[in-house]
Amino acid sequence: MKDKTKALWDKQDQHKGDRWRLFQAVSAAEPARRVLYAGSYVDVAPSFVYDDVTYADTDKRAAAFFADADGVRQIIGDHGGNVNGRIEFLHGDYRSLDLEAESFDLLISLYAGFISEACGHLLRIGGLLLVNSSHGDAALAALDPRFKLVAVVTSANGRYSVTDQNLDGYMVTKKPQTITRDSLSKSCRGIAYTKSPFAYLFERVR
Numbered sequence: 249m250k251d252k253t254k255a256l257w258d259k260q261d262q263h264k265g266d267r268w269r270l271f272q273a274v275s276a277a278e279p280a281r282r283v284l285y286a287g288s289y290v291d292v293a294p295s296f297v298y299d300d301v302t303y304a305d306t307d308k309r310a311a312a313f314f315a316d317a318d319g320v321r322q323i324i325g326d327h328g329g330n331v332n333g334r335i336e337f338l339h340g341d342y343r344s345l346d347l348e349a350e351s352f353d354l355l356i357s358l359y360a361g362f363i364s365e366a367c368g369h370l371l372r373i374g375g376l377l378l379v380n381s382s383h384g385d386a387a388l389a390a391l392d393p394r395f396k397l398v399a400v401v402t403s404a405n406g407r408y409s410v411t412d413q414n415l416d417g418y419m420v421t422k423k424p425q426t427i428t429r430d431s432l433s434k435s436c437r438g439i440a441y442t443k444s445p446f447a448y449l450f451e452r453v454r
Protein backbone atom coordinates (compact mmCIF):
# COMPACT_ATOMS: atom_id res chain seq x y z
CA MET A 249 0.00 0.00 0.00
CA LYS A 250 1.28 3.46 -0.87
CA ASP A 251 2.19 5.69 2.10
CA LYS A 252 -0.27 8.31 0.84
CA THR A 253 -3.11 5.77 0.75
CA LYS A 254 -2.37 4.73 4.31
CA ALA A 255 -2.15 8.34 5.48
CA LEU A 256 -5.47 9.25 3.85
CA TRP A 257 -7.20 6.21 5.33
CA ASP A 258 -5.71 6.75 8.82
CA LYS A 259 -7.03 10.31 8.80
CA GLN A 260 -10.45 9.21 7.52
CA ASP A 261 -10.58 6.45 10.17
CA GLN A 262 -9.63 8.73 13.08
CA HIS A 263 -12.50 7.33 15.12
CA LYS A 264 -11.29 3.79 14.63
CA GLY A 265 -13.90 1.55 13.04
CA ASP A 266 -16.69 4.11 13.35
CA ARG A 267 -17.87 3.92 9.73
CA TRP A 268 -17.30 0.16 9.72
CA ARG A 269 -19.75 -0.14 12.62
CA LEU A 270 -22.18 2.19 10.84
CA PHE A 271 -22.25 0.14 7.64
CA GLN A 272 -22.36 -3.14 9.58
CA ALA A 273 -25.53 -1.93 11.32
CA VAL A 274 -27.11 -0.61 8.13
CA SER A 275 -26.29 -3.72 6.07
CA ALA A 276 -27.56 -6.04 8.81
CA ALA A 277 -30.88 -4.19 8.87
CA GLU A 278 -31.13 -3.55 5.13
CA PRO A 279 -29.07 -5.82 2.89
CA ALA A 280 -28.19 -4.29 -0.48
CA ARG A 281 -26.33 -5.51 -3.54
CA ARG A 282 -25.33 -2.46 -5.60
CA VAL A 283 -24.32 0.60 -3.60
CA LEU A 284 -23.58 4.15 -4.79
CA TYR A 285 -21.63 6.47 -2.48
CA ALA A 286 -21.68 9.98 -3.91
CA GLY A 287 -19.27 12.45 -2.28
CA SER A 288 -17.41 9.55 -0.70
CA TYR A 289 -13.98 11.16 -0.45
CA VAL A 290 -11.83 8.20 0.79
CA ASP A 291 -14.49 6.56 2.95
CA VAL A 292 -14.13 3.02 1.64
CA ALA A 293 -15.95 1.51 4.65
CA PRO A 294 -19.05 0.44 2.64
CA SER A 295 -16.81 -2.10 0.88
CA PHE A 296 -16.15 -3.72 4.26
CA VAL A 297 -19.72 -5.01 4.15
CA TYR A 298 -21.05 -4.63 0.59
CA ASP A 299 -19.62 -6.49 -2.43
CA ASP A 300 -20.41 -3.93 -5.13
CA VAL A 301 -19.79 -0.26 -4.40
CA THR A 302 -19.43 2.68 -6.78
CA TYR A 303 -17.75 5.72 -5.26
CA ALA A 304 -17.85 9.21 -6.78
CA ASP A 305 -16.01 12.36 -5.80
CA THR A 306 -14.39 15.38 -7.44
CA ASP A 307 -11.49 15.47 -4.99
CA LYS A 308 -8.03 14.70 -6.41
CA ARG A 309 -6.94 13.00 -3.18
CA ALA A 310 -9.89 10.61 -3.43
CA ALA A 311 -8.90 9.83 -7.04
CA ALA A 312 -5.30 9.13 -5.96
CA PHE A 313 -6.53 6.98 -3.07
CA PHE A 314 -8.75 4.76 -5.23
CA ALA A 315 -6.08 4.61 -7.96
CA ASP A 316 -4.00 2.56 -5.49
CA ALA A 317 -6.28 -0.42 -6.12
CA ASP A 318 -4.06 -2.91 -4.26
CA GLY A 319 -3.81 -0.60 -1.25
CA VAL A 320 -7.57 -0.07 -1.16
CA ARG A 321 -8.21 -3.82 -1.41
CA GLN A 322 -5.74 -4.35 1.45
CA ILE A 323 -7.71 -1.92 3.62
CA ILE A 324 -10.93 -3.74 2.68
CA GLY A 325 -9.39 -7.13 3.47
CA ASP A 326 -8.07 -5.86 6.81
CA HIS A 327 -11.67 -5.07 7.74
CA GLY A 328 -13.21 -8.38 6.74
CA GLY A 329 -14.50 -7.14 3.39
CA ASN A 330 -14.56 -9.03 0.10
CA VAL A 331 -11.24 -8.25 -1.62
CA ASN A 332 -12.66 -9.64 -4.86
CA GLY A 333 -15.71 -7.42 -4.70
CA ARG A 334 -16.46 -4.68 -7.22
CA ILE A 335 -15.03 -1.28 -6.35
CA GLU A 336 -15.39 1.52 -8.85
CA PHE A 337 -14.33 5.11 -8.34
CA LEU A 338 -15.73 7.82 -10.60
CA HIS A 339 -13.69 10.99 -10.47
CA GLY A 340 -16.25 13.64 -11.18
CA ASP A 341 -19.28 15.61 -10.17
CA TYR A 342 -22.08 13.48 -8.77
CA ARG A 343 -24.58 15.79 -10.50
CA SER A 344 -23.59 14.36 -13.86
CA LEU A 345 -22.76 10.70 -13.31
CA ASP A 346 -23.09 8.55 -16.40
CA LEU A 347 -24.82 5.63 -14.67
CA GLU A 348 -27.93 3.63 -15.46
CA ALA A 349 -31.12 4.95 -13.87
CA GLU A 350 -32.70 2.86 -11.11
CA SER A 351 -29.72 0.50 -10.94
CA PHE A 352 -28.66 0.87 -7.29
CA ASP A 353 -30.11 -0.65 -4.12
CA LEU A 354 -28.54 1.82 -1.71
CA LEU A 355 -27.49 5.45 -2.17
CA ILE A 356 -25.25 7.01 0.49
CA SER A 357 -25.32 10.73 1.25
CA LEU A 358 -23.13 11.77 4.19
CA TYR A 359 -21.88 15.35 4.59
CA ALA A 360 -21.62 15.98 0.85
CA GLY A 361 -24.55 18.10 -0.36
CA PHE A 362 -27.83 17.49 -2.16
CA ILE A 363 -27.20 13.93 -3.28
CA SER A 364 -30.81 12.84 -2.89
CA GLU A 365 -31.77 15.32 -5.57
CA ALA A 366 -28.82 14.76 -7.88
CA CYS A 367 -28.62 10.96 -7.69
CA GLY A 368 -32.09 9.86 -6.54
CA HIS A 369 -32.96 8.69 -10.07
CA LEU A 370 -30.09 6.17 -9.89
CA LEU A 371 -31.79 4.35 -7.00
CA ARG A 372 -34.25 1.61 -7.92
CA ILE A 373 -37.83 1.89 -6.72
CA GLY A 374 -37.75 0.15 -3.34
CA GLY A 375 -34.07 1.02 -2.90
CA LEU A 376 -32.84 2.99 0.10
CA LEU A 377 -31.23 6.36 0.61
CA LEU A 378 -28.96 6.61 3.68
CA VAL A 379 -28.70 10.31 4.40
CA ASN A 380 -27.72 12.50 7.30
CA SER A 381 -28.97 15.98 8.05
CA SER A 382 -25.74 17.69 7.01
CA HIS A 383 -26.20 20.36 4.31
CA GLY A 384 -29.96 19.83 4.55
CA ASP A 385 -30.03 16.70 2.37
CA ALA A 386 -32.22 14.72 4.78
CA ALA A 387 -34.67 17.62 4.91
CA LEU A 388 -34.62 17.80 1.12
CA ALA A 389 -35.34 14.06 0.86
CA ALA A 390 -38.29 14.54 3.24
CA LEU A 391 -39.76 17.09 0.80
CA ASP A 392 -39.17 14.87 -2.22
CA PRO A 393 -42.24 12.78 -3.18
CA ARG A 394 -39.96 10.02 -4.48
CA PHE A 395 -38.83 9.27 -0.93
CA LYS A 396 -40.52 7.95 2.20
CA LEU A 397 -38.85 7.82 5.62
CA VAL A 398 -38.70 4.15 6.66
CA ALA A 399 -36.09 4.05 9.46
CA VAL A 400 -33.54 6.05 11.41
CA VAL A 401 -29.97 5.20 12.34
CA THR A 402 -29.19 6.16 15.91
CA SER A 403 -25.81 6.12 17.59
CA ALA A 404 -24.82 5.80 21.22
CA ASN A 405 -21.31 5.25 22.55
CA GLY A 406 -20.01 4.52 19.07
CA ARG A 407 -22.60 1.84 18.36
CA TYR A 408 -25.21 2.20 15.65
CA SER A 409 -28.77 0.88 15.60
CA VAL A 410 -31.42 0.98 12.93
CA THR A 411 -35.05 1.31 13.97
CA ASP A 412 -38.36 1.83 12.20
CA GLN A 413 -40.20 2.58 15.44
CA ASN A 414 -41.83 5.93 16.32
CA LEU A 415 -40.79 7.60 13.08
CA ASP A 416 -43.38 10.34 13.66
CA GLY A 417 -41.13 11.62 16.45
CA TYR A 418 -38.32 12.39 13.98
CA MET A 419 -37.81 15.33 11.66
CA VAL A 420 -39.84 17.56 13.99
CA THR A 421 -38.35 21.05 13.88
CA LYS A 422 -37.29 22.71 17.13
CA LYS A 423 -38.95 25.95 16.08
CA PRO A 424 -41.86 26.49 13.69
CA GLN A 425 -40.47 27.02 10.22
CA THR A 426 -41.35 26.49 6.60
CA ILE A 427 -38.79 24.35 4.86
CA THR A 428 -38.57 24.57 1.09
CA ARG A 429 -36.06 23.49 -1.49
CA ASP A 430 -35.07 27.16 -1.89
CA SER A 431 -34.57 27.73 1.83
CA LEU A 432 -32.40 24.60 2.05
CA SER A 433 -30.43 25.55 -1.02
CA LYS A 434 -29.81 29.07 0.34
CA SER A 435 -28.67 27.93 3.77
CA CYS A 436 -26.98 24.62 2.77
CA ARG A 437 -27.31 23.69 6.44
CA GLY A 438 -29.06 20.97 8.35
CA ILE A 439 -32.37 21.71 10.06
CA ALA A 440 -32.49 21.76 13.87
CA TYR A 441 -34.79 18.89 14.82
CA THR A 442 -35.96 17.88 18.30
CA LYS A 443 -34.23 14.50 17.85
CA SER A 444 -30.85 14.05 16.18
CA PRO A 445 -30.29 10.52 14.93
CA PHE A 446 -27.04 9.94 13.07
CA ALA A 447 -28.89 9.39 9.80
CA TYR A 448 -32.17 8.52 8.14
CA LEU A 449 -33.19 5.77 5.73
CA PHE A 450 -35.65 6.76 3.01
CA GLU A 451 -37.17 4.30 0.57
CA ARG A 452 -37.58 5.33 -3.03
CA VAL A 453 -41.30 4.83 -3.54
CA ARG A 454 -41.77 6.36 -7.01
Ligand SMILES: C[S@@+](CC[C@H](N)C(=O)[O-])C[C@H]1O[C@@H](n2cnc3c(N)ncnc32)[C@H](O)[C@@H]1O
Pocket residue numbers: 286287288289290291304305306307310340341342343358359360361
Ligand atom coordinates in the same frame (compact mmCIF):
# COMPACT_ATOMS: atom_id res chain seq x y z
C1 LIG B 1 -17.08 16.53 3.94
S1 LIG B 1 -16.61 15.38 2.72
C2 LIG B 1 -17.51 13.94 3.26
C3 LIG B 1 -16.86 12.68 2.77
C4 LIG B 1 -17.58 11.38 3.16
N1 LIG B 1 -18.93 11.36 2.65
C5 LIG B 1 -17.60 11.19 4.64
O1 LIG B 1 -18.68 11.25 5.25
O2 LIG B 1 -16.55 10.95 5.23
C6 LIG B 1 -17.55 15.90 1.30
C7 LIG B 1 -17.07 15.27 0.00
O3 LIG B 1 -18.04 15.51 -1.01
C8 LIG B 1 -17.38 15.80 -2.21
N2 LIG B 1 -18.31 16.54 -3.07
C9 LIG B 1 -19.00 17.66 -2.77
N3 LIG B 1 -19.75 18.05 -3.82
C10 LIG B 1 -19.52 17.13 -4.80
C11 LIG B 1 -20.03 16.98 -6.12
N4 LIG B 1 -20.90 17.85 -6.64
N5 LIG B 1 -19.61 15.92 -6.83
C12 LIG B 1 -18.73 15.02 -6.31
N6 LIG B 1 -18.20 15.13 -5.07
C13 LIG B 1 -18.60 16.17 -4.32
C14 LIG B 1 -16.16 16.60 -1.79
O4 LIG B 1 -15.16 16.56 -2.79
C15 LIG B 1 -15.76 15.89 -0.51
O5 LIG B 1 -14.82 14.87 -0.76
